[in-house]
Amino acid sequence: MRRKHPIWKLAIVCFLTMTVGSGCWDSKDIDNRLMIGVIGLEKAPETGLRVWFRFPLPRAGQETSKKDFFTMSQKGFTVPDAMNKLRYKLPKALETSSTRALLLDEPLAKTGLTPFLEFAIRERSVPLDAVVAVVRGNMERIFSSPNPTGELSGIYTKLFFEPYAGGIPRKNVTKLWEVYAKFYNPFHANLIPVLIEGEKNSFSFGGNAIFISGRMVGEINKDESLLYEIFTRRFHDSEVELMSRSDIRIVHNHTRIATSLEGGKPIIKIDCSLVTVLIDSSRQRKLNESEIIAELESDLNGHAKSLFEKTQREGADVFGFGNRFRSRLEPSQYDHWNEMFKSAEISYSFHIDMRNTGLEFIDSK
Incomplete structure (x- = not known):
């Protein structure tokens, strides 16, 4: 007599059969998706927001248009609202997971970013490692002009900042997750x-915008951006410092930061050790090593002084020094860190090691 299988085993077999045969009912083929390379947010007088989209085209589409991309824009009250309105105009689905960069119009940045970037974090539709930048100029021209080196839209912007491509220390690369994380960190602007x-x-690097509570309040230049990279230990690769009678390449940096709290006043001491190489020198006057180091140290001190004056005036701790004081402050004091940073006593020193290399050796006396 054959033994009957329990009813639950039969049910499992039926369920697995239905699962394998049903497939993915909500999937869309790659041919039916429009991959977004870069998104631009621009202030619009009527609705408050205009969103720009740049889509790379497959090779089949390039034969007729002779372009590797096309651009569209849509007004809306929010970014999701603009995307939903754009879907009524397109024959294919919008694919935001391919976005490589978010470009923000400068007037929009001065009014506040939080309401316009929140969708990306809540919905997780845009990759959190997408590059974020503020644009000064005509957003339409930037989105409609072809990239000079031929890369697809979005990739050009990402490569512009990446250390393994066009990135250099003065180009501060900022990712979407960093921007949003600092919105809610009282110790880091x-x-x-x-x-x-x-x-x-398409564009050139102009410096870095300072943000407080999601709103652009100031700006630091390229030289001050280099000091920011050094002080925050983000320095990578090497960078050239141009001086009056010589050019120096900074090839290595090691920064030590010591903090203390004296009478409620933050004390911050920064000690930087730099390894440098002489790459060019004046032919009119021969310089010795001590003169070159003295001039370089003077330039770095000038950039650092200007950098801290700008950030402390706005109470913008873009360096994240406040994170070192978190355990020394009461939770009720966290929201007052901006005011404490304004009155912080910040000192810095540079120790420069000059490597005497090149075709012509300099005098070390």
């Missing part, structure tokens, strides 16, 4: 790179 519309290329 945002610093977002500024891109200036170019005449022949």
Whole structure:
């Protein structure tokens, strides 16, 4: 007599059969998706927001249009609202997971970013490692002009900042997750790179925008951005410092930071050790090593002084020094860190090691 199988085993077999045969009912083929390369947010007088989209085209579409991308824009009260309105105009689905960069119009950045970036964090539709930058110029021209080196839209912007491609220490790269994390960290203000519309290329690096509570309140230049990279230990690769009678390449940096709290006043001491190489020198006057080091140290001190004056005036701790004081302050004092940073006593020193290399050796006396 055959033994009957329990009814639950039969049910499992039926369920597995239905699962394998049903497939993914909500999937869309790659041919039916429009991959977004870069998104731009621009202030619009009527609705408050205009969203720009740049889509890379497959090779089949390039034969007729002779372009590797096309651009569209849509007004809306929010970014999701603009995306939903755009879907009524397109024959394919919008694919935001391919976004490589978010470009923010400068007037929009001065009014506040939090309401316009929240969707990306809540919905997780845009990758958190997408590059974020402020744009100074015509957003339409930047989105409609072809990239000078031929990369697909979005990839050009990402490569512009990446250390393994066009990134250099002065170009501060900021990711979407960093921007949003600092919105809710009272001890760390945002610093977002500024891109200036170019005449022949898409854009050029102009410095970094200082943000307080999600709103752009100031800006630091390229030289001050280099000091920011050094002080925050983000320095990578190497960077050239141009001086009056010589050019120096900074090849290595080691920064030590000591903090203390004296009478409620933050004390911050920064000690930087730099390894440098001489790459060019004046032919009119021969310099010795001590003169070159003295001039370089003077330049770095000047940039650092200007950098801290700008950030302390706004109470913008873009360096994250406040995180070192978290355990020494009461929770009720956290929201007052901006005011404490304004009165902080910050000192810095540079120790420069000059490597005497090149075709012509300098005098070390």
